Structure formats: structure tokens, C-alpha cells
Amino acid sequence: MKDKSNQSHSAEAETEALVNKNVSRRSFLKGAGLTTAGTVMVSSGVMAFDRPKPQAKKAIGPGATTINLRVNGKTRTIAVEPRTTLATALREHLQLTGTKIVCDRGSCSACTVWLDDQPVNSCLMLAVEVGDSEITTVEGLSKNGQLHPVQEAFIEHDATQCGFCTPGMVMTTAHLLRNNPDPSLEDVRHAVRGNLCRCGTHPNVFKATMAAAKKS
Amino acid sequence: MNRFSWFDATSIKEAFEQVTATVSEHIQPKGPKDAAVFKTGGVDLLDLVKEGLANPSRIVNIRNIPGLDEKSFDKKSGLRLGANVTLAEMAEDPVIRENYLALHLAVNHAATPQLRNMSTLGGNLAQRTRCWYFRSLDHECFRKGTGTCFAQDGENEFHAIMRNEDCASVHASSVATALMAFNATVEITNSKGEQKTVTMEEFFIHPSDDSRYECILKSDELITAVIVPPVSSGTKSAYIKQGARESYDWAIADVAVVAEMSGSTCKKVEIVLGAAAPIPFKSMEAIGQLKGKTINDTTAGNAARAAMEKATPLTKNGYKVDVFNAIIKRAILQLV
Numbered sequence: 001m002k003d004k005s006n007q008s009h010s011a012e013a014e015t016e017a018l019v020n021k022n023v024s025r026r027s028f029l030k031g032a033g034l035t036t037a038g039t040v041m042v043s044s045g046v047m048a049f050d051r052p053k054p055q056a057k058k059a060i061g062p063g064a065t066t067i068n069l070r071v072n073g074k075t076r077t078i079a080v081e082p083r084t085t086l087a088t089a090l091r092e093h094l095q096l097t098g099t100k101i102v103c104d105r106g107s108c109s110a111c112t113v114w115l116d117d118q119p120v121n122s123c124l125m126l127a128v129e130v131g132d133s134e135i136t137t138v139e140g141l142s143k144n145g146q147l148h149p150v151q152e153a154f155i156e157h158d159a160t161q162c163g164f165c166t167p168g169m170v171m172t173t174a175h176l177l178r179n180n181p182d183p184s185l186e187d188v189r190h191a192v193r194g195n196l197c198r199c200g201t202h203p204n205v206f207k208a209t210m211a212a213a214k215k216s
Numbered sequence: 217m218n219r220f221s222w223f224d225a226t227s228i229k230e231a232f233e234q235v236t237a238t239v240s241e242h243i244q245p246k247g248p249k250d251a252a253v254f255k256t257g258g259v260d261l262l263d264l265v266k267e268g269l270a271n272p273s274r275i276v277n278i279r280n281i282p283g284l285d286e287k288s289f290d291k292k293s294g295l296r297l298g299a300n301v302t303l304a305e306m307a308e309d310p311v312i313r314e315n316y317l318a319l320h321l322a323v324n325h326a327a328t329p330q331l332r333n334m335s336t337l338g339g340n341l342a343q344r345t346r347c348w349y350f351r352s353l354d355h356e357c358f359r360k361g362t363g364t365c366f367a368q369d370g371e372n373e374f375h376a377i378m379r380n381e382d383c384a385s386v387h388a389s390s391v392a393t394a395l396m397a398f399n400a401t402v403e404i405t406n407s408k409g410e411q412k413t414v415t416m417e418e419f420f421i422h423p424s425d426d427s428r429y430e431c432i433l434k435s436d437e438l439i440t441a442v443i444v445p446p447v448s449s450g451t452k453s454a455y456i457k458q459g460a461r462e463s464y465d466w467a468i469a470d471v472a473v474v475a476e477m478s479g480s481t482c483k484k485v486e487i488v489l490g491a492a493a494p495i496p497f498k499s500m501e502a503i504g505q506l507k508g509k510t511i512n513d514t515t516a517g518n519a520a521r522a523a524m525e526k527a528t529p530l531t532k533n534g535y536k537v538d539v540f541n542a543i544i545k546r547a548i549l550q551l552v
């Protein structure tokens with residue numbers, strides 16, 4: 001999100017012109033041969049409204065349809081039915097099994113991923129509605145083989161037991177630090193309110209997050 | 217989940233061309249089996265589909281319709297929230313925090329941060345009850361349109377303690393508790409483009425009046441906005457939600473109090489209880505008791521007791537009367 005604000009105006013103008021000419025962004029992206037997030041010139045910011053964008057086709061299914069998902073900086077093409085949740089698409093179609101499905105009902109946040117810059121429950125979101133938004137999963141947090149500071153702190157402070165809630169906890173606390181690098185303990189508690197841990201690691205999750213904030 | 221096709225509407229007109237039933241119409245025992253229904257955040261709809269209660273043949277996404285996610289505020293005309301404004305956007309809005317504190321608190325205590333990023337205001341008001349008998353495929357309960365209320369002498373510890381004679385479900389929206397206390401109205405637009413604005417009291421339907429619906433929406437109608445009237449400079453408000461856990465949970469009891477104060481005297485007041493009745497419940501008894509009074513421990517306690525006078529708790533939820541007594545009193549005292 002943050003890196004998107006410094007796009008060149010010409011790219012914005014170009015995109016807008018294309019959108020105005022009724023050329024879908026999807027086909028524009030394809031046509032332009034841009035496959036990785038690093039080189040994508042257009043972003044949600046240049047559209048008239050900043051919701052997850054519709055995929056090119058308005059009516060799809062009930063059978064499988066090919067969609068492009070931007071996950072962890074790569075565009076991946078998969079065939080999914082409209083009923084396929086984002087969590088299932090990630091785990092079963094893209095083998096990104098870091099994201100866990102526990103309650104499958106929005107009650108535990110184990111399935112937390114980032115949709116653009118926002119943590120959401122991937123078990124209650126359909127893969128077809130992601131559109132051009134960028135998905136970040138726990139697999140996408142490490143950079144150049146280096147774990148995210150929150151991941152390191154979770155190891156150091158023993159913030160994981162059975163581990164089922166851990167990817168969701170990590171995505172939630174990493175998101176907190178991204179927007180609030182110097183959180184209070186109350187900020188951390190508030191951020192992980194929805195993340196259920198039946199093993200009772202919360203105290204160590206708080207410690208780890210505070211420690212990661214100090215380091216970064 | 218059953219298989220369904222997907223339609224991504226980019227205008228209200230397009231959405232109406234596709235949709236054939238409200239979710240409430242579709243899930244009734246005699247409702248249309250083959251239905252195309254609206255979805256915004258999808259949080260409630262997908263839950264109903266996963267549970268097998270709803271089996272839509274098409275889902276019509278209205279989340280991308282431009283304009284439905286706009287917010288505006290004007291000291292004279294008040295706050296206008298488009299139906300697709302998310303709970304997260306409301307929770308972080310400084311205008312809401314400064315002018316409508318009870319609403320700010322209600323939204324910040326609703327669901328989880330992740331869910332607030334997904335949930336929309338329109339969907340929140342049109343969501344169905346979380347009563348576990350209603351949500352169970354194995355129970356043909358009263359709130360589904362036929363059958364009996366299993367909560368009356370079943371597992372009713374989270375159920376209604378007021379107006380619970382036919383159905384003891386409670387309405388799921390805790391956001392509505394605060395909105396009703398601010399006398400918010402719901403703007404509904406139909407397929408012909410005609411608009412009407414209804415009060416929150418008119419919007420929700422008590423099961424004794426019609427057990428099949430929780431709100432007045434018909435399939436050719438959409439919530440397009442919620443309008444919260446302006447507040448005077450002397451207005452103070454408070455909101456308290458009591459859940460089973462401190463982290464997050466559905467409300468066991470919640471209360472919103474909005475009062476026009478002159479010093480510590482309460483000139484005008486609205487007191488609304490959530491999770492008390494099958495619909496958000498404005499307590500005329502508590503309002504009558506508090507209006508014109510100086511707020512202190514005694515008057516706050518009297519108002520809380522008045523609110524609970526007509527309570528008819530069931531076998532396992534008598535404790536909710538005590539919880540309401542405590543949080544109503546505490547919320548009133550927060551005004552001074």
C-alpha cells in the first residue's frame with residue numbers, strides 16, 4: 001500500500017485512460033505482460049473506488065473459472081468455482097498451507113491473511129472476489145530468507161504451542177507493527193482480540209510482539 | 217457449501233436485475249429454493265451457506281457498486297453512512313468518535329478487527345440472528361417461519377429476557393443498539409429507484425409480528441444508507457457491551473444511552489438495550505424514569521430497575537437481568 005503512493009502520474013493517467021476506454025485492468029495487466037507485483041504500475045489507488053476489484057468477467061460459475069490471484073508478490077492463475085473460499089484456494093490450489101482453517105466461520109482468525117493492507121478472514125472470503133487486490137500470507141512475510149521480526153520474536157519468546165493459531169497471530173501482530181511501530185500493550189491486546197488460542201499462548205504473544213516492536 | 221454462480225454488480229440497477237429473493241425469503245421452509253441473493257461482506261451469508269441453511273443458486277455481489285461506500289458529515293444534517301461502509305471504517309472515523317461516542321464504542325466492540333474489515337453496515341443490519349436453534353439445520357424453529365421456539369425451555373442462557381413470549385432469539389447487531397439510541401434512520405432504495413427512510417424501530421420486525429423476517433427488506437429493496445441525525449453540543453452518550461469473554465464475543469447484554477444534558481440534569485434521553493429482546497429494544501420505562509432528573513447513583517439505579525421491571529427471563533438466563541441492571545446504571549453514570 002505504502003509503496004503505491006509514489007507511482008508516476010503518467011502511469012495513473014495511462015491507466016485511467018484505459019479504464020475510461022472500457023479496457024479492463026485485468027486485460028491491461030495481461031497485455032502489458034506484468035506478472036509480478038514489483039513491476040505492476042497500477043494500483044487500487046488509481047481506480048474510482050478502492051474496493052477489491054471485480055475480475056474481468058461479471059457472471060461466472062457455478063463451474064470452475066480461471067482467475068488470477070496476486071499472492072505474496074506473484075500472480076498465480078488457478079481454476080476455482082465461485083464457492084471456493086480464499087483459504088481453500090490458498091491451501092489446496094496454491095499449496096500455501098501456512099494459512100490455517102480452524103473454525104471456518106470467522107470466529108478464530110486462524111485464517112488471517114492481508115487483503116491489500118487489511119487483515120481479513122480468508123475462510124469467509126471467496127477467491128473470486130479478491131480481484132486485483134494483493135494477498136499476503138504468512139509465507140510472504142519473510143524477505144530474502146530472513147524471517148519477519150515478529151516471527152523471530154515468536155520463536156524467541158515461545159509464543160507458539162500446538163501452532164494452529166500461530167500463522168493468524170503472526171499476520172495480525174505483523175500488521176499491527178506495520179501501522180503502529182511502537183504499540184502499547186493495550187494496542188497489542190486489541191489487535192489480537194479476534195485471534196483465538198486454545199493453548200493459552202496469549203501472554204507470550206504479547207511479549208513477542210512488544211519485543212519485535214523494540215527491535216524493528 | 218452448495219454450488220452457486222457469481223455475479224459482480226457494478227450498479228444498483230444491475231444488482232436488482234439479478235436478485236430474486238432476500239436471504240430471509242429464501243431460507244423459509246416454503247421460500248423459493250432457487251434464489252439469487254445479495255452479498256456484501258459475506259460474513260453472515262457465507263455462514264448461512266456453509267451451515268446449509270441457505271442454498272442460493274446465485275450470489276449477487278453488491279460490494280463493488282460505486283458510491284455505496286461513501287460517508288459524509290455535516291453539523292446541520294448529521295452523519296450519512298453508505299450501506300457498504302465497513303465497520304472498520306466506522307471504528308476508525310474521528311467524526312464518529314467525537315460526535316457519536318456510543319456508536320464509536322459499539323462498532324469498536326463488534327466482532328473482531330478482521331471481521332470489521334469485511335463487514336458492512338448494511339449487511340450488519342440485515343444479518344440474521346445467532347440463536348443456535350435458528351442456525352441449526354436440525355431445528356425447524358419459529359424464527360424460520362414455522363415450528364416452535366426450542367429456546368423457551370432449552371439451552372437459553374444467551375437468549376432474550378424481554379418480549380420473548382413466542383421466540384427468544386436476540387438480534388445479532390450490537391451496532392444497531394447505538395444507532396437506535398441516536399434515532400438513526402435507514403434509507404431504502406427499491407428497484408424503481410424510489411427511496412424511503414424508516415426509523416430503526418420501523419426497520420426491525422419482532423417475531424410475534426412476523427416470525428419469518430427480522431427486518432422489513434423485500435427482494436426489490438436495498439439499504440443504501442444509514443442516516444444519524446445531528447447531535448446538540450450538550451449531547452453525551454455511553455455504550456457498554458458485556459460479553460462472555462473480554463477479548464471479543466457476541467453481546468450477552470449491551471446498552472447505549474444518548475442524552476441531552478444541562479449540567480448533570482438529563483433533559484432528553486434515549487436508552488436502548490441489545491441482546492435483551494428479539495429486536496433492539498428501546499426501554500420507554502427507563503427513559504421515563506430518567507428524563508428530567510439529575511443523574512446520580514439513585515436515579516441511575518432506578519432507571520436500570522425500571523428497564524428490567526417487565527423482564528421475563530427463561531430457565532437459564534436470569535443472570536442477564538442482573539447484568540443489564542449493572543451495565544444500564546453504569547452507562548448512565550458515565551454521562552456525568
Ligand SMILES: Cc1cc2nc3c(=O)[nH]c(=O)nc-3n(C[C@H](O)[C@H](O)[C@H](O)COP(=O)(O)OP(=O)(O)OC[C@H]3O[C@@H](n4cnc5c(N)ncnc54)[C@H](O)[C@@H]3O)c2cc1C
Nearest residue numbers: 239256257258259260261327336338339340342389390439
Ligand atoms: C464471529 C462473529 C462475531 C460477530 N460479532 C458481532 C458483534 O459483536 N456485533 C455485531 O453487530 N455484529 C457482529 N458480527 C456480524 C458481522 O460483523 C457482520 O456485520 C455480519 O455478519 C454481516 O455483515 P456483511 O457485510 O458481511 O453482510 P453479508 O453477509 O454480505 O450480508 C448479510 C445479509 O444482509 C443482506 N444485505 C447485505 N447488504 C445489504 C444491503 N445494502 N441492503 C439489503 N440487504 C443487504 C444480504 O443479502 C444478507 O442477507 C459478528 C460476526 C461473526 C462471524
Ligand code: FES
Nearest residue numbers: 102103104109123
Ligand atoms: S478459520 Fe477463519 S476465522 Fe476461524
Ligand code: FES
Nearest residue numbers: 161162165197199
Ligand atoms: S498455540 Fe495452540 S491454539 Fe494457539
